[in-house]
Amino acid sequence: MSCDHGAFVRSRAGRLRQAMQLASGFLALALATTLWFGGAVQAQETQIIHPGSMAVTGFSGTVIPDFEQDPNFAEDPNFEEGLPPGVEPVDETFIDTTRATLRVFDVSRLGGPASGQLVFTPPPFEVTAGQIGQVFAITYDDGVRDGAPSGIPNLYAGATSLHGIRIVTSDEDADGRPERQRRGAAGATFMDGQFGTENGGGPGTIWKIDGIT
Structure with missing residues (x-):
């Protein structure tokens, strides 16, 4: 075989x-x-921006650096520990750069139609005053990336003086803080947290917040 x-x-x-x-x-x-x-x-x-996201801007608030109120005198609103006699508190008050000026909330789950009810949302995406300064105007784009729609828009926020213009000059009293000025002065600069100058911001700056990253 x-x-x-x-x-x-x-x-x-x-x-x-x-x-x-x-x-x-x-x-x-x-x-x-x-x-x-x-x-x-x-x-x-x-991803930062989803269907149902809501962007909100607001003043970040103020703070007196290194100021602590003695709890034993908490009932006395005129007691101010850490400030020498005769010092005006406003002159030692600065923009709080650690708090947010822009927040993006997820309001896609309200539990029903919007009717003025109290709702709880996940922790928002936040951008602080130290990053972009004070902002007010906001808008979205069409989400087109590389010539194609992505379905995820970018957010834009415009610098503002709506909450006032705060300027400072160099430290003169050796307290480690710049001197706040109420009027224009030689050598004055914008206070930290006003326009996000540390990241290249200034009056008229429009910040772009990428909706994905």
Whole structure:
């Protein structure tokens, strides 16, 4: 009985190549799918603006640096520990750069139609006065990225003097703080937290907040 071992080997080799090609195709598809979903998940994790997001601006508030009120005198509103006699508190009051001037809230789940009810939202995305200064006007764009719609708009916030203009000059009394000025003075600069000057901001600056990152 004759047997063509060569044909048998070639047949098995052909099937093996087909199996390897098929497996490689599935592997490439799985890898591409994993990368695509991984990118989508990463985008969702960093995404700031969603359907139902609400952006709100407001003054960040003020603070007297290194000022602490003695709890024993908390009932006396005129007691001010840390300020020498005759010092006007306003002159030692500065913009609080650690608090937010822009917040983005997720109000997509109100529990029903908006009717003035009290709602609780997840912690908002915040941008502080130390980062962008005081802002007021806000708007969104169309979310087009690289010529294609992404469905995720960017947010823009405009610098403002709505809450007042605060200027300072260099420290003169060795207290480690600049001197607040109520009127223009030689060498005066904008107070930290006014226009986000540390990040290149100034009057007329429009900040862009990327909706994804």
